[in-house]
Amino acid sequence: MEDIESLDPKITKLPSEILQKIISQIPLKEAVRTSILSTSWKSLLAQIQVQFDDFDGKKIMGFLLKPCESTPEILKLSFHVDGRENDLVFHAAKGGKKELYLDFSLNKQKKSNFDLVLESNYSNPRDFNFSSIKTLHLISVNRLTKNLVSTLFFNCQVLGTLKLEKCVGLKNVSVKASTFLTGFEMVDCPNLESITLSAPNLKSFAYRGVLPLIQIKGSLSLVDAVLDLRDGFGNKEFDCEDVMNLLEAFKEIESLRISGWLLEWMCAAGVMFGRLPFKFSKLEELSWFDSLMNQTKRDSLACFLNMTPSLEKLFIKIDQDLTPINCSYCHQHYHEPHLWMDYETVKSNASQLHHLKMVEFKGFTSQEDELVLLDLLLNSATPCTLKSMVVISPEEQPWQVSKIPRSQLKHTSYGKRRIVVSAPNKDYFFGLIQENNCAIQCL
Template sequence: METERVDLISGLPFEVLRRIVSFLPLKEAVRTSVLSTLWSGLWKPVQVNMEADSNENLAREMARFLRSREGPQQWKFHLKIREKDGLKMEDDLMFAATMGAEEELHLDFFGGIRTRDNFDLTLESSCLSPSKYSCLKTLHLRSANRFFQRLVSNLFSNFQFLESLRLENCCGLENVDIKANGYLQRFAMVDCPETASITLSALNLKSFRYRGALPLIQLKNSPDLVDVILDLREGPGQIEFDCEDVLPLLESLRDIETLTISSWLLEWLCTGGVIFGRLQFQFNRLKELRWVGPQIDQPKRDSLACFLDILPVLERLLLTIDQSCRQFQRPFFIQYWHEPHLWTENSTAESNASQLNHLEVVRLVGFTDTEDELLLMDHLLKRAFTAKSMILTSPGNRSWWVAKIPCSQMKQTSRCHSKHIGISFPDKRYFFGLREQRE
């Protein structure tokens, strides 16, 4: 007869359970809410009412309140500002706050005033004594609108040791200007559709990640930046595309080590007259490039080949064909000059291309066996003659190692390797041999 299992942990006092959860990272801590009704009770928001005569004093009271609490916990704030900053009496401010164990705070401005009015957000670290303020390290702001902009600005100035800042789904947010102290290392901005400009000054910044439509981005005083994601899946947005606005951004990224970039940006720069090989800078430290686009056609293939000319130490090239990405119609450009191989035969392009002497790994995800994909594979194999591997992955998640096989050896190779698949190169000189990759 089996001994009945006793749930000793759930029988512990509520405060002891809260103490146990306090040692977990926030994501894992929140997952405990599905264990039982008792555990979910740990995450029942506590109502907090605050009143002050200004946004500055309200932010100071919130910082003092949060500093006195240990995470993880969740609160629902209901705020009143007596001066009201022009708001009506019924326009109280409400939002949710979740604190994690590792000095992590999430603010979700879900309630109160609903508005699509545009606004700017200026965040600047305070020079006041850090001993008086919170030691928060991670701040995540979601769905902020213009009625919270002064509150958020004052909160930010109170967090002297902030290392990570994330803005998400902030509708109406047009211009972001952040002047951080030497602690901020990571910045992310995701799905803020009205954003027109981002200006960020952070001396110790190491990671910059952006997802949305292309804004004007200015990164200042960030010599230690190493990782950048420019996920521009929403295209150029409402602004008129200008190569002269994008090139200063690329130059400010010249010392990074990893870059994720949307295919349309390179394509538009290239068709807009930018000759990458003639720019006054190169990416002399870039080791990994992640390229994402809806397909590989001739303009995308050629613009990528051009961009590779200024990546002299590239080690890993990861190409992702994501058919969920949108295809953007190129604007009409007056072209005064251009990369040679966009106007001439492919053989001329090959002679002008630089060698990728450090490239070790090439991976193409979403391979569909189009002619432009095969031409790109051939181009990369010629330029990266020391590459250790080229791997193709189909939309069905099957993967193959790639090798070039002369037509005269194709039958012999097929007999020796049952897992080989031969794909004919467009000019019929040789085949690409695909050997299935096993887990």
């Protein structure tokens, strides 16, 4: 008996119904990825091909809105619309967590511009195909499929998360959601000009792409926002007021990730963040990122920090893979043109950050402008509250930063794992101590 057991490997093969149960409890994207493990794992997902002879909206809706059975479903749907060139073929996937993905990227349509209007049927609860879908992820929606998508959204009354991705040609999107929608995400829609969003209980807003006009109405419970404007300005012209209104809609948030160039552009247009009629009084976590650090970027960040009195964590990231955005272009000045001030003035204007606990600076290369920023932050933070200031080199090596007064320099030992760098005005030094990556294992 014992012999048999010792032959038995530790790994027990689980029966497929348990594996299917596990897979259906993984978020859909990761669940679909398990199909790459082996052919037998691929077969755990239901692969369904459906062909409709006509474009019958009701039939299609019924099909898409039906929750999946025990295991995630991968669907390939094709519809014969009038004439071959309008035939529609697309991929869909349904997951156990009431997720639905629709991917229209197979459609090699001529890229024409379109607008998308998504309204949830919250007023007339009797007149719908009730759907329990909680997450809807739409990829490459186009002119031909926008109505299908609108009808789908109309029927998703309890939708919690909406994500729109890679919709080429999409110019204006307007979303009117029910009280269930808490998450909205939009990425990589290169022709986008405006987003109008009405979602009373929205908690999280994330955007990546070109700068569009973003109007968020009546979302008073927003907690976190991402404004990743890595693709710079789109086709639309902006004035500062539009962006200011957006920031005001975000004023109650606790966490913000923002492209550095946007702040730089606003400062260049004359915005002085500290003098605005509102503050980000609950903001605890700020992530600032850009392709480089220079004086105007640094000073605009310093200026922005004047409206974040509760800030606890500051993440700065220089990502050289990002395309630098040229901010010289500005149509209209908010007040008077901003005069970039000398460093001493910036420093004396900087508000104290009494709650700042940690600073993490990624992509740090010890350039003058970066050192000046560290000096500025050390100056604004309360020394006993600031627990950690870490700079991370592009090679991912972290260094803990400390302040060494000139008088103590002699007593400081340094070597391979310690570097001392003179502070900008030479009255003290930064001590950089290499963080030990394997600290826990060594103990």
